[in-house]
Amino acid sequence: MNFRRLLIIVVPYAWLIALFLVPFLIILKISLSDIAIAIPPYTPTFDLSAGWEGVKTFFSELDFENYIFLWTDDLYWKSFLSSITIASVSTFLTLLVAFPIAYGMAKSPPSWRPTLMMLVILPFWTSFLIRVYSWMGILSNNGFLNSFLVWTGIIDSPLHILNTNIAVYIGIVYTYLPFMILPIYASLEKMDISLLEAAEDLGCTRMSAFWLVTVPLARHGIIAGCFLVFIPVNGEFVIPSLLGGSSTNMIGKVLWDEFFNNRDWPVASAVAIVLLLILVIPIMLFQRNQQKQQEAVL
Amino acid sequence: MKPIMAETKPASVFAPWLDADAKPIISFENVTKKFGDFTAVNTLNLKIYEREFFALLGSSGCGKTTLLRMLAGFETPTSGFILVDGQHINDIPPNKRAINMMFQSYALFPHLSVWDNIAFGLRRTDMEKDAIGDRVTEMLRLTQLDGFSHRKPHQLSGGQRQRVALARSLAKAPRILLLDEPLAALDKKLRQETQFELMDIQEKTGTTFVIVTHDQEEAMTVASRVAVMNKGNLLQVATPGEIYEAPNSVYVADFIGEVNIIEGEAKLEGPDKIAITYAENMPPIISVGKTEGISEGQKVSFIVRPEKVRVSLTGDDDRANKVKGTVMDIAYLGSISTYHVRLDNGQMLSAQMTNTQRIEHREITWDDQVWLSWSDEAGLVLTQ
Numbered sequence: 001m002n003f004r005r006l007l008i009i010v011v012p013y014a015w016l017i018a019l020f021l022v023p024f025l026i027i028l029k030i031s032l033s034d035i036a037i038a039i040p041p042y043t044p045t046f047d048l049s050a051g052w053e054g055v056k057t058f059f060s061e062l063d064f065e066n067y068i069f070l071w072t073d074d075l076y077w078k079s080f081l082s083s084i085t086i087a088s089v090s091t092f093l094t095l096l097v098a099f100p101i102a103y104g105m106a107k108s109p110p111s112w113r114p115t116l117m118m119l120v121i122l123p124f125w126t127s128f129l130i131r132v133y134s135w136m137g138i139l140s141n142n143g144f145l146n147s148f149l150v151w152t153g154i155i156d157s158p159l160h161i162l163n164t165n166i167a168v169y170i171g172i173v174y175t176y177l178p179f180m181i182l183p184i185y186a187s188l189e190k191m192d193i194s195l196l197e198a199a200e201d202l203g204c205t206r207m208s209a210f211w212l213v214t215v216p217l218a219r220h221g222i223i224a225g226c227f228l229v230f231i232p233v234n235g236e237f238v239i240p241s242l243l244g245g246s247s248t249n250m251i252g253k254v255l256w257d258e259f260f261n262n263r264d265w266p267v268a269s270a271v272a273i274v275l276l277l278i279l280v281i282p283i284m285l286f287q288r289n290q291q292k293q294q295e296a297v298l
Numbered sequence: 299m300k301p302i303m304a305e306t307k308p309a310s311v312f313a314p315w316l317d318a319d320a321k322p323i324i325s326f327e328n329v330t331k332k333f334g335d336f337t338a339v340n341t342l343n344l345k346i347y348e349r350e351f352f353a354l355l356g357s358s359g360c361g362k363t364t365l366l367r368m369l370a371g372f373e374t375p376t377s378g379f380i381l382v383d384g385q386h387i388n389d390i391p392p393n394k395r396a397i398n399m400m401f402q403s404y405a406l407f408p409h410l411s412v413w414d415n416i417a418f419g420l421r422r423t424d425m426e427k428d429a430i431g432d433r434v435t436e437m438l439r440l441t442q443l444d445g446f447s448h449r450k451p452h453q454l455s456g457g458q459r460q461r462v463a464l465a466r467s468l469a470k471a472p473r474i475l476l477l478d479e480p481l482a483a484l485d486k487k488l489r490q491e492t493q494f495e496l497m498d499i500q501e502k503t504g505t506t507f508v509i510v511t512h513d514q515e516e517a518m519t520v521a522s523r524v525a526v527m528n529k530g531n532l533l534q535v536a537t538p539g540e541i542y543e544a545p546n547s548v549y550v551a552d553f554i555g556e557v558n559i560i561e562g563e564a565k566l567e568g569p570d571k572i573a574i575t576y577a578e579n580m581p582p583i584i585s586v587g588k589t590e591g592i593s594e595g596q597k598v599s600f601i602v603r604p605e606k607v608r609v610s611l612t613g614d615d616d617r618a619n620k621v622k623g624t625v626m627d628i629a630y631l632g633s634i635s636t637y638h639v640r641l642d643n644g645q646m647l648s649a650q651m652t653n654t655q656r657i658e659h660r661e662i663t664w665d666d667q668v669w670l671s672w673s674d675e676a677g678l679v680l681t682q
Contacts, residue, residue, distance in 0.1 A: 197372055198405035200392045202470065203422030212418075216409045 031269035032062035066270035083251040087233040090172040098180035106188035163245035171239040180225035187221030220293040227286035314347035323348045329378035338364040340530035353521035361530040398472040402479040404463035406451040413447040419470045437465040477509040560600045577643035584618045586674040602677035607649035613669025620671040
């Protein structure tokens with residue numbers, strides 16, 4: 001009996017340790033190393049053959065040099081700041097688009113809901129990369145959108161959208177929309193319609209009933225959706241590099257450049273560690289929200 | 299909680315519906331409500347008076363809830379008018395009506411505490427903060443919820459939630475309180491207790507209550523008048539006593555309580571005496587009562603309540619109606635027993651007797667030949 005119980009606990013922990021904690025420690029170690037022209041491209045490497053002395057020299061060679069470098073070169077903290085800004089703005093924009101959709105879904109006849117849900121999830125069936133690529137075709141100077149606008153006569157010359165932050169926002173809102181819709185829909189769908197009638201009965205207008213009843217009841221869904229968008233968007237790489245321009249500065253792109261263009265693994269690892277530290281706070285808040293929601297259900 | 303009597307003897311009889319000069323607080327004038335092809339409420343006319351405890355009774359889908367929702371403002375009549383205090387209210391939205399509703403699901407706001415739930419309606423007015431506090435405290439006391447004000451709805455029992463819903467709907471001191479199956483979610487014992495509390499609160503606040511229920515016992519207990527509805531029509535509007543003793547149709551008689559229905563042919567035997575032939579070789583049923591609208595040879599239904607039929611082994615009484623039969627079934631209900639007796643022509647009749655003897659001393663048992671008897675005033679002859 002005890003062995004079984006132990007197994008149930010050990011398996012998930014072993015999984016987490018092997019696939020999350022160990023890789024994290026490796027990245028942490030690389031971030032404390034120095035760049036080297038070698039394979040792997042950093043030093044020191046762990047050498048057990050040297051025995052205890054080798055371990056000692058190994059640890060003595062680790063330092064925080066790369067972190068100090070991140071602090072002194074303004075490229076990095078500007079990228080972090082820009083990432084957080086882009087993530088915040090696009091989370092807000094996604095919320096603005098997603099809420100009415102989720103609301104509409106929750107208010108639709110129950111027989112329609114599975115179909116509507118399918119439509120929201122359907123884009124996941126095609127590759128994320130292809131979907132972002134197709135936005136390039138839509139947004140470019142002679143793409144579908146501009147051709148259409150010129151054809152209708154609304155504009156004379158094509159709008160420059162691709163390779164700007166606007167294109168990045170469009171791409172992010174489009175890609176992350178389902179992550180916002182689904183939790184909000186889940187919280188709205190559970191809502192008893194008679195709550196709104198009760199609010200009206202007690203003197204609310206339709207509008208105030210929405211703000212006093214619907215929104216507070218959807219709160220957990222909204223918060224969950226916001227974190228589900230905000231957290232991954234911070235580290236987003238594909239969308240800014242395909243749709244963004246030279247002025248689009250996101251930390252995911254910097255990370256890519258450090259790893260693959262500069263082959264500076266230690267600095268890249270330091271960037272990754274700092275990104276993780278920044279995201280730990282929202283992730284913890286997200287966990288707390290989920291926990292509270294579960295308590296509310298009980 | 300002080301014990302409350304089910305029927306306290308009133309100082310003067312409260313019956314504004316008998317007074318031709320009395321102004322109704324609510325009147326429905328030819329109100330029809332259609333949902334597509336379905337007619338939920340059909341050209342209905344009804345007057346409800348101030349301080350009444352009015353019950354709308356009917357099986358599900360009879361239109362009673364639609365009627366209530368039209369009064370609350372959630373549905374608009376397809377045609378006809380609803381008046382409150384003589385004012386047309388068809389176009390007034392729910393938030394502008396001095397009518398509050400207690401929902402069947404209670405519809406308590408799950409994100410708000412008991413206190414905030416009760417204060418919700420008051421905060422939508424320009425009432426002072428202190429006054430709101432006083433009012434909420436008063437409501438908590440009225441519904442015996444003191445001490446629960448900081449709890450969230452999910453931390454309350456079913457009975458407590460029901461009280462919060464009641465307190466919230468009464469907080470704004472509405473002129474009319476609508477109750478949609480307010481006790482349906484409670485278990486039987488709690489339901490009976492709460493019925494008396496509702497009556498007590500209605501008396502204390504003097505609010506006009508309109509209750510929707512499918513439970514005839516509940517309607518009979520709480521209401522000053524009961525309206526029986528079926529398929530969007532009002533069949534009868536009367537006091538519980540009248541509905542029970544003098545139903546105007548077989549449907550009403552059958553819906554309220556248990557009843558024996560015997561179909562037969564009427565034969566007028568005097569100015570107020572009817573004989574009903576219902577089978578060959580069976581003596582006709584003699585009934586005394588109104589004979590208006592009943593013609594010789596007309597098909598009629600004779601109804602008699604089981605408790606007005608006596609069952610005995612000897613049949614040694616001088617009641618006008620006496621028939622022989624065989625006991626098929628006995629339903630023992632503790633204080634009373636219902637005997638299901640088959641007459642010689644196959645007709646089933648039930649008779650109810652108080653169990654004055656202990657059950658082991660019961661004289662009558664299965665397959666016994668018994669006499670059923672009832673007086674000529676016990677039943678009622680109905681033509682519809």
